[in-house]
Amino acid sequence: MPTVLITGATGFIGRQLLAELRAEGRPVIALSRNARRAHALLGPGVRVVENLDAIASETRIDAVIHLAGARVLGQPWTAARRRELMLSRTGTTARLLALMQRLQQLPRVLVSASAVGFYGASPEASFEPRDEASPPRPGEFQSDLCAAIEQEAQRAEALGVRVVRMRFGVVLGTGDGAYPMLARAARFGLGAVLGDGRQAAPWLHVDDAVGLVRFAMDRNDIQGAFNAVAPDGATQARFVHALAASFGRRARLRVPAAPMRLPMGEMASLLFDGQNAVPRAALAAGYQFRHPKLDAALMDLAVRAAKA
Template sequence: MRILITGGSGFVGRRLCKRLAEAGHSLLVVSRDPERKRRVLPAGTDIRTSVLDFTDARPQAIVNLAGEPIADKRWSDEQKLRLIDSRVDITRDLVMLCQYLDTPPSVMVSGSAMGYYGDQGDREVTEDTSPHDEFAHRLCERWETTAREAEEYGVRVALVRIGLVLERGGGSLAKMLPPFKLGLGGRFGSGRQYMPWVHREDLVRIIEFLLERDDLRGPFNGSAPHPVTNAEFARLLARRLKRPALLPIPAVVLKAGFGEMSRLLLTGADMRPARLKAAGFEFRYPTLDTALADILG
């Protein structure tokens, strides 16, 4: 199958491309720097600078993972627009591509995030839970709404609301590990906020699962079935590293340092993959302890 991937050179995308190439699929990847990205993508990957450059390649499926990292910069009004545009613009191009093609792709698996739900306190959250209206929700809602426009052209659209992605060499752990290894880690604020998470290997398998299952469409929570609170995450990570976790960061410090973006650290959702489990997906790393054991040894 010819699969068009945006964000293919990112932390999740690189692993996904490797697995898809090993399975015999042809890869079409969008990147602003094709020559540089060629070094990190499987041999034979067709890399072009724009989605619409692939009109002649006739992709049969799409995976949409593009978007500026949400936690890299303080959320000024300008940065909020960049976060929205980096997701919506390229997704809109994918919809245009579906419109232009005589035979559109059969499926689009499009990224979203746990931020879709906003702050949910400690109640259990499934795909049917009503969101809390805040910036992270509005960002994800626009992203998802744009992706679903491809349905007008006969494309099956599956949306993956992704939790914190865990694996070596990037993602959430890349920022957490240095202080925890020094014994300087701890909870954020009260630590009672939930942190939905997913091992990168399971996330890639979820994307493959949604590509292959013709009967699955709409939103899916892309996180492990056993989320933990921030305090529990800190405790398990410190135990795995054989370090203490005795230095919490007060909420007031995070709010002063990060402004509105501190909500990513101080609020959360007890997000459960209800629709994936109902569809028969099985997680290799269902608990945080098993995931950290694999990642950290």
């Protein structure tokens, strides 16, 4: 069966995607900075490379899934951190393009991870729907970062590779990402509305994150930007109350925005501003969401967390 190359295979989405592909017998090559750790996480049957130069030019790679990149939320966005965030994504994309150019047969598709931060964090973006045709906001770091990621990925189109730019919202799953920390707070009654809570909180169940990547990978008629968000858009207040309810609790706390914006700087926009992204392209293409509704998705995750 055709080989799939995955960057970020040891990450949250990458691990679940890889597990599904391996269950179907698909050969997978995983790019990782630490091959020993990757083998321990991914198990036998997965070829792990630390450098793309290790892939021979005669290797037949059908699809490239580019999920790698340093975490955006966490360390302050100093000038050095911004360069690291940029290079962790665009640098790997450039190396993937170099690999494609020396392969004897081009991959059929590149699915490259971006984010809804592409649309910036203006008040308008939190209320007015943002579909795949909506513009970025130059001068805002999260928008500039996503735009640079996508521009680098689009270079593969000149080689004749179909490119899908997947703009993820917050992906929710029990294995990693934002959900475990948020769920822990909710279980102890510490869920909090951030600011006024009216900011949009685009979300996606991890099952649909993997589902959309595979949908984009397998459908030859799909290309361009794709908002990887659930159709049931939510404000941050609605999200935190629904999360608390999934554990039979209430969210009573509130974190004011003003005291947080100064120490966090522009990174505070990730928490106190939002983008009302809508999955227009996915719905138009006929993707069937496995978890389209927020309350049901959170209940599913609460059950999974209880069983873990």
